[in-house]
Amino acid sequence: MNYATLNNLKTWFANYVATFKTNDTDNDHNIILKEDHTHRVCQEIRYIGENLGLNGEDLVLAEITALFHDVGRFEQYIQYGTFADSGSVNHAEFGVDILKEKQVLKDLNEPEQDLIFRAISYHNRRDLPSVESERCLFFGKLLRDADKLDIWQVFTAYYNNDNKNGDGTIVHNLPDTPGISESIYEELIARKIANYADARNLNDFKLLQVGWIYDVYFEPTLHRIYERHYLESIKNTLPQSKQIDEIFSEAHSYFTYRLESIK
Secondary structure, three states: OOHHHHHHHHHHHHHHHHOOOOOHHHHHHHHHHHHHHHHHHHHHHHHHHHHHHHHHHHHHHHHHHHHHOOOHHHHHHHHHHHHHHHOOOOOOHHHHHHHHHHHOOOOOOOOHHHHHHHHHHHHOHHHHOOOOOOOHHHHHHHHHHHHHHHHHHHHHHOOOOOOOOOHHHHHHHOOOOOOOOOHHHHHHHHHOOHHHHHOOHHHHHHHHHHHHHHOOOOOHHHHHHHHHHHHHHHHOOOOOOHHHHHHHHHHHHHHHHHHHHOO
């Protein structure tokens, strides 16, 4: 497995995504949204991997997981008109099924294919599995970190009106109503990852993403979160309330501890 293999897979991906573009403005906007996200996650995972000292083959393997982590999103959107897994399909598992059906990874050996499939299937889970090989968990963590870095980037731009999508697909069409869900509050105060199913409005959705800080694994990722001010950017778009202040206080305390622990 080398960069020639990676380039061939990138060509396949580009050709595959092109089949979902229809010249309809709304449709193509959402397809391109996920296509561009994929390319940026590839960049993020290379950044993390290089800073962790990965060798060439492992860097290629990491980037392949990033390249295909959201491959199920395109068919998901065409079939269901949404990116919300709760109202359609689990996009990670759907993507793995597509890769297997189309034999996209046929030129890789079985252990490589299996690791890629597993890392992709884990990337959108609330938690990584407790029973798994260290190597697979490592690549799963790389992918989760890289994915979060770009999702934060996309959503902070959206929340600050730099990249609004008028149909609300990007935020799963959640209403922009007052207040937050008590279940979201309780999970985040306990420094746990909140459940998507508990999100009732846009405030909940934003706070879910604040809680991702409790699911970050690598030092390069922490540095980028700090440099890009993701937490502050989200907080600035939320209403003032005691509960929200408590959530951010807890998140900042944890994040500061993580940063200081790597100095």
